[in-house]
Amino acid sequence: MWPPQPLTIDRRKLLFSFSSFVAAAITLAIAFAASLPRPWWALLTVYVTAQPMAGAFRPKVIYRLTGIGVGAITALAVVPNLQNSPALLVLVMAAWTGLCIALAVLDRSPRAFLFQMAAFSSAVISFPYLDDPASIIDTTIARVEEMAVAILCVTAAHALFQPWRAIDPIRERARTFLADAAAWCADAIAMGSIAAEPAHRRKLAADVTEIGMIALHLPFDDPAAPTTRAAIRALQHELTEILPLASAAANRLALLDVGGGCGSPLMALREGMAEWLGHARAGDEAWIAQGEALARLAGQSPEPGAHPWTNLLRESAAMRMGAMVTALLRAHRLTAALGERTPDLSDYRTDRFPLARDHGIAAMAGLATAAAIMLYCAVWVLLAWPAGSATAAFAALITCSFAAQDDPAPVIGRYLMATLRSFPLAALYLFVILPRVDGWFMLVLTLAPALIRMGYIQADPARSAQALPMFSCFIVAMGFLARFQGDFAVFINTGLAQIGGIVTTLAVTRLFRSVEAQWSLRRVLSANWSEMARLADIRRPFRAGDWNARATDRMGQIAARMALSSSAGPVDAADALADLRIGRNVLPIRGALPHVPHAARHRLGEVLAMLVELFRQRGMTGQELRPANALCSAIDAALAALLTLSPEGHRQSALAALVGMRCNLFPDAAPPHLEAAP
Structure with a gap:
């Protein structure tokens, strides 16, 4: 029997979790000192905002704060003026939320956070007070203060403990792309086959798009942002050349292999390129010189064959292989030049790199969100459930979080299971541990094991989807206030409201949003x-x-x-x-x-x-x-x-x-x- 594997701790994940915990501790201190009515809401916002795989914090803090402001203004403008027409009020808020979600899905950039936060903040501010609009102004101010404090604290903490520059992940992502692309190209050239292409192409194409997304953060932390962004656009254009050129070469080589017309010179070129692509020290001077020699060799006319079509196939294969090598070399040079003040881009394309946007899918996401919110509120009113407003707020949170996915139902189902698993921990804290805690310092010290553990899970890409429901259940169920209140009835009612919001969202999603991947695939094609x-x-x-x-x-x-x-x-x-x-x-x-x-x-x-x-x-x-x-x-x-x-x-x-x-x-x-x- 093998010995058990030792417990390993990833320092980067632990540092991220510790940074989030420090932000949470500071947020609670400010919330208690300022007597904010719902400190738990500020604490939850800390962990909703701290998303390690989503990019930089500095630009997103602007988008998020702006979105919160827009959502708050919308709630103040709509709720008091339509308080005597509840049905119309729900219709307007649902339409507003749906419009924001449609814009977020359509934008496909970090700016989407602005629309997402506008939808979410207006929903959580307005829905719990549809039956009591008189206090909407005080409520709006309190929610904005709580969310703003949390966002600023988490931004400051992560900037202090994890200083982040946009150019670093761009360079890392480009190097990862080039390494993966080289392995993919080597297989394609050596075997004349692209059978393993779907898994590779998804990752490689996503990397090209993600590099451009991260580049949007450059103006916030790079004094040479215009020049660097031009270099990144040039890099994106070069990276898009590699996949089609390699697959085109593999296509021609496969046809030549079937007919036995590849020929010795072209076969030797294939073997040389496959060996070059698999070199462990890609990017050094010797590797670049060897690649340039291979590109020149590929540019020479291959050995003529007995049939004109065979000659054309050989010329096409050699031409595509040479262009592929050239594109790889140019991409390596651009990657090495990222961050330089004055890179030489005279031989590169630096025009914009537009993304494909589907207005139909965006409109469907917005309409489905609006219809779902209207259904939530109808169920709440018909059942006359006292906690129905909280259900609507949780449902809006989940709907806004997963609106961009083709079929959010599986993710929401996992969200529900993670929530159920977190309730025993919340009950343990609320009824066993917290009654013995006094003061902010002891509260933070007591919460440290649970929050740091959940933050570590949040930093793990494979398990990060479990973190948000765990935080939501743990924090909301305990309902941190300025004074401890361990009320079992309130705990159960809050838990049922959370579960009800998730179950309602799941049911509505099954009705309105669960489309097969074939449908959205057909739209994109x-x-x-x-x-x-x-x-x-x-x-x-x-x-x-x-x-x-x-x-x-x-x-x-x-x-x-x-x-x-x-x-x-x-x-x-x-x-x-x-x-x-x-x-x-x-x-x-x-x-x-x-x-x-x-x-x-x-x-x-x-x-x-x-x-x-x-x-x-x-x-x-x-x-x-x-x-x-x-x-x-x-x-x-x-x-x-x-x-x-x-x-x-x-x-x-x-x-x-x-x-x-x-x-x-x-x-x-x-x-x-x-x-x-x-």
């Missing part, structure tokens, strides 16, 4: 296909960089939803990375149109017109329809037309794009009948 149709339409202008950024972002969303999909559906076979490669191939074809003769331009136009129709139909039906054989014939005709032209830049780019498009859309088609290039 349809949006991607519709945008690809617009990209291929020569009558429409296009910004290649914007589309590439949104397509990469959607790729991460699609992979995440495919991982959550438990049932087979018509979109399971969809390949977002193949769509990204096809879209990237559209761009050089459109760019070559003004530079080729009329006959070749006509052939390329036919290909683009058929692509427009294909992706428009996919976008309308939400299914990955098979392309018509006529499109394959049009691609072959365009290839033949370009092969008759003299080699030059635009012709070569369009030729490589057509090869890639044929490989992605018709991987099983027989080789085309082509004449050798002049």
Whole structure:
């Protein structure tokens, strides 16, 4: 039998928990000294705010405080004026909360905290006092003071014990991405296969988006923020190049392996790149010099084969491998240059990196939140439950916290179980330990074991979802006041209100929000296909960089939803990375149109017109329809037309794009009948 593993403590997690505990102790001291009516609310806000995996504190304190202010103003404006019309009051507050949640889901940046806090604060201020609007002003002031004190304390404590600079996690995330991408590329090149792609692509695409999210914090802690943000945008653009280039190379190599046409020089290049990608000291000078040599070698014309199509596949594979190596090297240089005052960005793209936003999903989240809140209040009024206002407040808290998820029900179910497990601990403290405690110091000392343990769990990404319900149950159930009150009836009533709010939220979520991952997956895919149709339409202008950024972002969303999909559906076979490669191939074809003769331009136009129709139909039906054989014939005709032209830049780019498009859309088609290039 193996000996038991020793107890290990992660210092970073412990430091985070200790920082939160110090913030909680200071918050309680201020709340007691200022005689705030609900110190427990301030204490809970400390732990709701302290989210270690969500980024910086300094910018978020601005968003959160602004959101609290907006929510408080809304409550003061609505509740007194509609106190004689309870139904209309509930309708207006539900609509306001739904609008804020829709904006939070749509924003997809740290600014979403502003909308989330506006929704949450207005709900918790107004709902408990719908039947007593006369005290709304005093209540609003007290809630704002409690939440503001907590947010400021937790920000100060974490800034003191955990000084955080945005550039550090960006650099760490970029290095992690490059290490994972190198391993992924090595497998793709060596085996000519991307079978393990979904799990990798979800993580890699999410990393590219997360780097941009963290970069939004730079103006708050970096004196060279404009230059650094330009470098980060350049880094994002380079990172988005790596995945499609590596998968395109693997696609061509797989086709060559099937036909036995890879050839010795290309096989040697593959082996050299696979060894280079697996090097343990990636990023040092020798590694960079070796990568530059491999990129130059890939740029040379490969050994000609017996068939023109084989030659085109070899050229395409070598070109994509060389471009992939170049993108990796450029990304490594940018990562090393992050934080420099004057990095040289003259050879990089530094334009914006827009994200894909789905207005439909955001509207659905807002409508579902509004409908859920109206149902909560209807149940509360019909049952005439004295604790119903607390139920509505807890329900609003949970609804706002998980509104951005496609199906919040499983998370809310785990929230309920964690709450139930925390009640015995709360009862132990309230009826056994706290009656023997006197004074702030002894109270803080007594709470330390429980709060530090829960804070440690909160710092663990694998268990952080358990922390919020544990804090909520433990803190709210004890109801810290300026004077101890161990009332068993109040304890039970408060516990039932919490459980009732969670159960009601879970039931409403099952009715309004529990959509299969297939539904949201179809929406994202349809949006991607519709945008690809617009990209291929020569009558429409296009910004290649914007589309590439949104397509990469959607790729991460699609992979995440495919991982959550438990049932087979018509979109399971969809390949977002193949769509990204096809879209990237559209761009050089459109760019070559003004530079080729009329006959070749006509052939390329036919290909683009058929692509427009294909992706428009996919976008309308939400299914990955098979392309018509006529499109394959049009691609072959365009290839033949370009092969008759003299080699030059635009012709070569369009030729490589057509090869890639044929490989992605018709991987099983027989080789085309082509004449050798002049």
